[in-house]
Amino acid sequence: MYPVSEAFLRAVQENTRRYYWTGKITTKGGAVYPFGYEDIVKGSGYVSAQCCGSAEIELGTVYAAEMGVTLFSQIDRYTLDGARVELSYHLRVADGSFEEVPMGIFEVSEANRTAHCLELKAYDYMLRFEKSFNGFESVGNAWAFLELCCKACGVEMENTRAEIEGMPNGRELLSIYPENDIGTYRDVLFFVGQVLGGFFCINRRGRLELRKYGTEPVMEVQGRHRFSSSFSDFITRYTAVSSTNLRTQTAEYYALDTDDGLTMNLGVNPLLQFGLEETRRQLCENILNDLSVVNYVPFDSSTIGNPALDLGDVLTFSGGQADGEQVTCITSFQCRIGGRQSLKCVGKNPRLAQAKSKNDKNISGLLNQIEAGKVGIQTFTNASAYTVAEDNVRIISIEFAAKEETHVQFFGQAVVDVRAVQTERTASASGSIVVPIPAVEEGAGSGEAVGAGDGGSGADGGMAGEKVGTGGNGDSAGEDEGRAGDGSRAGGSTEDVTVEVELPVTWTEDGKAVAYVTYEFNDSEILAHCPAETWGSGKHILSLYYPIDNLVPNITNTFNVYLRMENGMGEIGTGGCIASISGQGMAAWDGTVTVEEYVARFAFGGGLGMKGFAGEIGIETMELVRKGYADSIGKALIGAFGKPIDLA
Numbered sequence: 001m002y003p004v005s006e007a008f009l010r011a012v013q014e015n016t017r018r019y020y021w022t023g024k025i026t027t028k029g030g031a032v033y034p035f036g037y038e039d040i041v042k043g044s045g046y047v048s049a050q051c052c053g054s055a056e057i058e059l060g061t062v063y064a065a066e067m068g069v070t071l072f073s074q075i076d077r078y079t080l081d082g083a084r085v086e087l088s089y090h091l092r093v094a095d096g097s098f099e100e101v102p103m104g105i106f107e108v109s110e111a112n113r114t115a116h117c118l119e120l121k122a123y124d125y126m127l128r129f130e131k132s133f134n135g136f137e138s139v140g141n142a143w144a145f146l147e148l149c150c151k152a153c154g155v156e157m158e159n160t161r162a163e164i165e166g167m168p169n170g171r172e173l174l175s176i177y178p179e180n181d182i183g184t185y186r187d188v189l190f191f192v193g194q195v196l197g198g199f200f201c202i203n204r205r206g207r208l209e210l211r212k213y214g215t216e217p218v219m220e221v222q223g224r225h226r227f228s229s230s231f232s233d234f235i236t237r238y239t240a241v242s243s244t245n246l247r248t249q250t251a252e253y254y255a256l257d258t259d260d261g262l263t264m265n266l267g268v269n270p271l272l273q274f275g276l277e278e279t280r281r282q283l284c285e286n287i288l289n290d291l292s293v294v295n296y297v298p299f300d301s302s303t304i305g306n307p308a309l310d311l312g313d314v315l316t317f318s319g320g321q322a323d324g325e326q327v328t329c330i331t332s333f334q335c336r337i338g339g340r341q342s343l344k345c346v347g348k349n350p351r352l353a354q355a356k357s358k359n360d361k362n363i364s365g366l367l368n369q370i371e372a373g374k375v376g377i378q379t380f381t382n383a384s385a386y387t388v389a390e391d392n393v394r395i396i397s398i399e400f401a402a403k404e405e406t407h408v409q410f411f412g413q414a415v416v417d418v419r420a421v422q423t424e425r426t427a428s429a430s431g432s433i434v435v436p437i438p439a440v441e442e443g444a445g446s447g448e449a450v451g452a453g454d455g456g457s458g459a460d461g462g463m464a465g466e467k468v469g470t471g472g473n474g475d476s477a478g479e480d481e482g483r484a485g486d487g488s489r490a491g492g493s494t495e496d497v498t499v500e501v502e503l504p505v506t507w508t509e510d511g512k513a514v515a516y517v518t519y520e521f522n523d524s525e526i527l528a529h530c531p532a533e534t535w536g537s538g539k540h541i542l543s544l545y546y547p548i549d550n551l552v553p554n555i556t557n558t559f560n561v562y563l564r565m566e567n568g569m570g571e572i573g574t575g576g577c578i579a580s581i582s583g584q585g586m587a588a589w590d591g592t593v594t595v596e597e598y599v600a601r602f603a604f605g606g607g608l609g610m611k612g613f614a615g616e617i618g619i620e621t622m623e624l625v626r627k628g629y630a631d632s633i634g635k636a637l638i639g640a641f642g643k644p645i646d647l648a
Contacts, residue, residue, distance in 0.1 A: 001218045002101055002204060002308040007093035012306045013225065018092040021045070021337050025075065025108075026084045032077055037338075041117060044070035045337030047103050051199045052313045052331040056348045057213070057236060057294055059264065059287070060193030062186050062200045063529040064126035067106040071335065073118045077111040084108075085122050087337075089307040101307050103335070105206035128153040138176040141170065145192050149185045150208060157511065158209035168286035169195050172279070180270035181434050191271050195283060197290025201311055211312040216295050217327055221303060223319020228341060229301035231321055236347025237261040238291045243284055244268045254284045256292060261350045264291055297326045298347040305341030309333065315343075332488060376586030380412075382577040387561050388416070388570040392518060395572060396544075396561035396579045400586060408583030412544035412561060415576040420513040420537045420568040430502040436494040510536050513568025516536040519546055520560040537568075544579070551583070 011017060020037040027033075052435045055440055067085065072429060084315035087103040097540045106122035113119070138145070151158045164170045174195065182188055189208075192198050198212040242253045246268060253263075266272065266287070271281060284475035297319065309315075311330055318324035334342045378400040386393050396412050515533045518527040526546070544561060551557065559581060563570070 001310055001313050004101060004308045005093070005099060007095070008091060008099045008101075008308065009219075011091055011093045011099075012308070013222075015224075020090050020098075021087065022090065023069070023087045025080070025084060026086075027079050028082050028394075029078065029079065033073070034595040034633075035071055040071050040337055041070040041072065042338060043336070044119075045087075046334055047051050047337075048203065048332070048334040051201060051211075052330035052346050054346060055356060056262075056346055057238070057264075057296075057331070058199070059197060059266070059291065060190040060195075060199060062129065062189045062193065065104060065106070065124040065202060067104065067120075067122045069120050069123075071118045071120070072116060075118055077113045077118060080108045080111040080120070082107055085120065087625075102204045103307060104202070106206050125155050125206050126186070126200075126209070128155055129184065129189060131185050133182055133185050133188055139173060141165065141171055141173060142167070142192050142196055145174065145188055146208070146210075147624050149188055153185055155202075156207045157204070158203055158207035164196070164201050164210070164351070167196050168289065169197070169283055172283060174271045175274050177274065180273075181268065181269060184410050187219050194266055194269055194287065197287045198591070199312070201309075212290055213294050213312060213329060214314050215295070215327065215629065217314045217316045219306065219313070220316045220318055220324075221301070221322075221343075223315075223322070224315075225304050226320070227304070228300040229317070229320065229322065230299060231297040231317070231323070232347070232349070234297075234347075234349040234351060235295055235326065237295045237350060241266055241284055241288045241291065243272050243280070245280070246273050252280065252284065253283065254288055256288065262348055264288075293602055296328045296345055296347055297323070298345050299328050299559045300342075300344045302342050305335060305339075307335055307341070309341075309343070323398050330539050341538075364439065375582055375584055377580050377582040378586065380577070380579040381575055382572065383574065385574050385576075386572040388515075388565050388572065390564060390566065392562040392564045394560055395563050395577050396559075398559050398579060398581050398583050399556060400559070401556050402551050402553050402583065405584040406551050406553075406582050406583050406585045407549045408551055408586065409546070410546045410548065410559055410579065410581050412542075412579035414542040414544075414563075414572055415539060416515070416542055416563075417539050417573075418513050418515075418535045418537055418565075418568055419570070420511040420535065422508050424506065424508050425509040426504065426506045428502055429505045430500075433499045433501050435497045435499055437497050439493040439495045510645070511567055512536060513570070514566045515542065515570065516566070517542070517544065518562040518564075520558075520562065521548065522557055535568075547579075553585075587639065 002109055021040060023035050023040075025033040025035070045068065047065065047067050050063050051061050053061075055451055067087065069085075069087075085106045085108060087106075087112060089101045089103055090098040091101070092098050106124050107118055108122045108129075110117065110121040129149060138148075140148075145162050146159075146164065149155075172195075174192075176182065176188075182191070189200050193210065196210060196212075198210045200208060203209045239259045240253060240255035240263040242251045243261055243266040244251050255263075264287075266284075296314075301317070306423065309330060311333070313330045314327050315330065316324060316327055326344045330343055331346050332344045368523070378398055380396055380398045386395050388395070395414060398410075400408070402408070404418065407431070513535050515535060517531040517533075519529065529546065531544065533540070540562075546559075548557075561579070619639060
């Protein structure tokens with residue numbers, strides 16, 4: 001129940017009450033349109049929600065709540081796609097004030113206009129989880145999966161991490177493998193809800209909340225509060241759960257000491273498919289403990305209404321045909337704006353449950369998973385980055401098995417960022433060079449230049465030119481020689497001369513890196529097919545394929561891919577390698593546990609020295625496969641002589 005005051009609880013059970021409804025519409029563009037009780041067409045508004053189907057109690061459900069209302073409004077309906085609608089209920093309490101109870105936050109999915117009214121239909125944030133879940137293999141506890149879903153779909157989580165991890169299965173490590181029925185994040189929530197023994201809903205603040213079935217009543221519904229009611233003559237209770245194990249192709253059945261009630265069929269839950277048998281048993285028994293509190297009388301009743309009631313609230317009914325000593329639970333409700341509230345609890349009759357219900361193995365679902373001819377697939381994605389150089393680096397490793405003799409195919413792809421070694425090149429460049437040379441013009445002559453102040457003489461000509469000047473009384477004289485030694489002078493034109501030359505040239509260019517692929521099947525290198533690629537620097541896609549024939553059934557197989565490079569290096573980022581092995585009759589594989597230890601050098605007393613000690617344990621968890629243990633001890637020095645003894 002939404003937390004309200006005692007004054008509210010007293011006022012809501014009075015024969016008469018005063019209340020009103022309000023709301024607010026917020027478009028994606030940020031426009032806000034508040035509306036009041038007078039804007040709502042009478043009898044048109046409702047809020048409905050459920051946590052179970054129409055027949056029996058369920059676990060892990062992820063139903064969306066629905067809201068519908070018709071308003072006297074002229075809001076443009078084309079602006080309301082995805083708009084947020086908030087509704088509130090206001091009730092007057094004893095002191096005359098009105099206490100507000102929020103009814104939820106909804107997103108408009110349909111808006112229709114009539115002549116004077118606007119019809120809206122909206123759902124809560126649960127529909128946001130209807131997004132494709134395309135994750136590969138995933139591992140984590142329940143909180144990790146919930147955090148992933150909420151972050152991916154933009155919904156806040158109401159429960160805290162401490163609350164989730166404090167639940168019986170909250171700290172268990174869960175795994176999702178590709179062979180599953182998960183299509184959306186909503187499916188992930190469903191399977192996590194089953195493991196936690198509860199159901200999911202969007203609360204009144206628009207947050208995802210996990211709720212569990214309880215036993216403590218929150219309210220008594222008296223006869224005078226009901227317009228009509230119908231109660232079953234049996235009590236729904238569960239004393240066993242069954243879960244289908246795809247690996248063993250059987251249904252596992254877990255029950256209480258006194259098994260005389262109904263059996264909850266968990267079906268094929270991907271989170272319950274892998275791990276040790278003891279772990280699966282513990283998970284299912286914890287779910288059964290949460291489910292065993294269900295001890296409800298199914299009912300259907302129309303009441304005066306209490307908008308503070310929520311899904312999962314436990315009630316008691318008194319008066320009329322009701323048994324005041326029994327409890328029931330709200331599994332669905334519809335609260336009409338200005339009208340009645342309908343409450344309902346579903347459940348099966350344990351007395352009519354036949355013996356075969358305890359062995360309900362979800363056969364139809366199981367056969368769909370293991371039907372003859374179904375192609376199985378085992379995938380791989382690298383979780384860490386690789387640096388590839390001259391030594392072999394294992395970039396892909398897939399373990400798989402088949403339940404029958406068959407053939408499978410390996411496909412792989414890797415994105416490699418290549419840095420090839422730069423190559424220095426030397427060559428000779430030869431050619432002709434045209435050199436412009438100034439041209440020379442020939443000429444001869446003589447001339448005289450005489451200048452005098454009072455008198456003088458000058459001469460210029462012949463092989464040598466001479467200029468003499470006398471001024472005044474001839475006391476000073478000047479001499480200028482060598483204007484033109486032979487009487488010629490240079491002209492302004494040029495003449496082209498061609499010269500043959502040869503010069504050395506050196507430059508650096510990108511080299512070619514060679515990538516070599518090695519396939520390894522069950523520790524044996526495949527020599528018949530060794531792919532290779534020659535690349536320049538940059539990013540490249542390495543595509544791989546290999547068929548495997550005559551696969552022996554019921555044996556664990558390992559297929560490895562190694563890569564090395566010459567004349568360069570390559571980088572493969574996290575998630576850069578994806579690969580798969582597919583074929584008919586492939587069985588689910590639940591992993592390998594490998595333990596390694598190394599002990600450094602130590603000495604016994606003063607005489608015996610151990611250089612090293614190593615141990616390795618390999619455990620395969622499928623049937624009919626290898627189990628091994630190996631120790632290796634290096635050379636030991638014994639006594640003062642230091643005599644090496646090989647203990648391997």
